[in-house]
Amino acid sequence: MITLHHCPQSRSMRTLWLLNELDVPFAVNVHPFDKSLRRPEFLSLSPAGRVPALEIDGERMFETGAITQYLCERFSPDRLGRGAASMDRMAWLVWVHFAETISQHAAALTQQHVVLYEDDMRSPIVMKLEAARLRKCYDALEARLSTPLENRDYLLTSGFSAADISVGQAVYMARHFAALDDHPETAAWYQRISERAGFQNSLPAGDGDGLYTQDFYPPWEG
Numbered sequence: 001m002i003t004l005h006h007c008p009q010s011r012s013m014r015t016l017w018l019l020n021e022l023d024v025p026f027a028v029n030v031h032p033f034d035k036s037l038r039r040p041e042f043l044s045l046s047p048a049g050r051v052p053a054l055e056i057d058g059e060r061m062f063e064t065g066a067i068t069q070y071l072c073e074r075f076s077p078d079r080l081g082r083g084a085a086s087m088d089r090m091a092w093l094v095w096v097h098f099a100e101t102i103s104q105h106a107a108a109l110t111q112q113h114v115v116l117y118e119d120d121m122r123s124p125i126v127m128k129l130e131a132a133r134l135r136k137c138y139d140a141l142e143a144r145l146s147t148p149l150e151n152r153d154y155l156l157t158s159g160f161s162a163a164d165i166s167v168g169q170a171v172y173m174a175r176h177f178a179a180l181d182d183h184p185e186t187a188a189w190y191q192r193i194s195e196r197a198g199f200q201n202s203l204p205a206g207d208g209d210g211l212y213t214q215d216f217y218p219p220w221e222g
Helices: 012-022 064-075 089-115 124-145 162-174 184-194
Strands: 002-006 027-030 053-056 059-062
Touching: 002 012, 012 064, 012 162, 059 064, 064 089, 064 162, 089 124, 089 162, 124 162, 124 184, 162 184
Parallel strands: 002 027
Antiparallel strands: 002 053, 053 059
16 A cells, blocks of 8 residues: 655645556545644654655655656556666656756745745845746756757657656746746646646645645745
């Protein structure tokens, strides 16, 4: 049995989307995004007190990249994963882990805009720098999806994979702080993958269930 420990709209949404696409039986334990993640019982699942945490066959996993690799290798090595012999194996690994580059900037902005509760705690400089870094990440995606050699529907030449899931969920978070207006190929790719049932089923169940109360958080001047 697989049990995912999940906070809506956090990095664990990435694992939830992947599980939905894998079509394997699993259960979800939803946690609030608060200090309860620091309790000893949760720290026994994820020692840094973060989601996702995954229980599978009596073992425990944390870190989204590791979870993605393990689940794909076990349940979908050729459809959502790419095996060692695949021409896209190297690219698959790069883009699965590039998701965390995007997420670290989105997480910093989530802290600045959402988690900090007093204006004097926030830094306009940090906000501007992190939003600019997100746009640099979009530049990398735009270049990948705009290759002159072919028209890419997905990040890999061989089609949809967990790389799209990983990066797509990171972009889902990032879009709360940096729009895709100047990145048309990335916007079209994101629209394509976010229409999938697996993505839709990973969204919060209702208003107020996730981290974000706004669709977009504009730059803050202090």
